[in-house]
Amino acid sequence: MEVDNPGVVLITGASSGIGEAFARKLASMGYNLALVARRKERLDAIAGELESRHSIKVEILQADLSHEEDISRIERRIADMDALTMLVNNAGFGTTGHCSDVEIAKSTAMIAVHVTAPTRLSHAALPKMVARKQGAIINVASPSAFVLFPGNTIYSATKHYLITFSEGLGLELEGTGVRVQALCPGFTRSGFHHTEAFTKSKSDSMPGFLWMSAEEVVKCSLEALKRKQVVVVPGFINRLMYIRMRRFTAYLARKMFQ
């Protein structure tokens, strides 16, 4: 699908996985892009390919979103943009180990990347989106927000923030023409499980039917955005698990309080 009047889509964490898949899909639809991540050489390669293949413009914004000064720089760039059509707050990473065992610097970096950056970048983007009566913000959260297990505490808590933040913004933006989505992908093939933190994890042993490709996740997200769905869990199996988890929690709450 081509767009008549392409705006700019800013994607954080666009150097691999789901962010790269968003960049590729939106470029094929004719949008210009602003790509944010730390690995500039990967962004350069993606930008070069997408510019020549789709005749679009791609701006590279190298930034470490765990750093205050880099968040401020991206925030200022967003505030200067007149045609920001969509903001995809996708950058993220995981850690393994109990909260007290993970280096505190890693946990505070996670809070900055998953919570502070999306909040500040959304805050910077919204005034012009609301004034133009159009735009969208996609916050990439996770079904981990609904399941608590030891070793995932800060990750689950930060992703829960993104869901609550998106649901609240969705209510505040009703009638403005601006859409908000909390995208909650299940196991997705990407760079996520291939970092140092996951060297001892057994993610490879998870059954194949639980996994989706980044492209499938992006397709579900963009289709759901058209329907104005706020919390989006791609994949039948993931939705089934998510509904069961919610029901189970409700069952426990009933058992406890009734």
Ligand SMILES: NC(=O)c1ccc[n+]([C@@H]2O[C@H](COP(=O)([O-])OP(=O)(O)OC[C@H]3O[C@@H](n4cnc5c(N)ncnc54)[C@H](OP(=O)(O)O)[C@@H]3O)[C@@H](O)[C@H]2O)c1
């Ligand atoms: N894969 C899954 O199973 C899964 C499931 C649920 C949710 N998610 C969420 O999906 C999102 C995308 O992850 P992915 O699966 O596509 O993994 P990925 O391939 O590892 O991509 C993560 C992206 O985030 C960027 N990033 C990480 N730390 C950053 C920082 N400090 N500053 C700026 N950018 C940073 C990385 O870029 P640089 O390294 O170049 O900076 C990379 O582009 C994350 O928010 C993740 O929590 C993933």
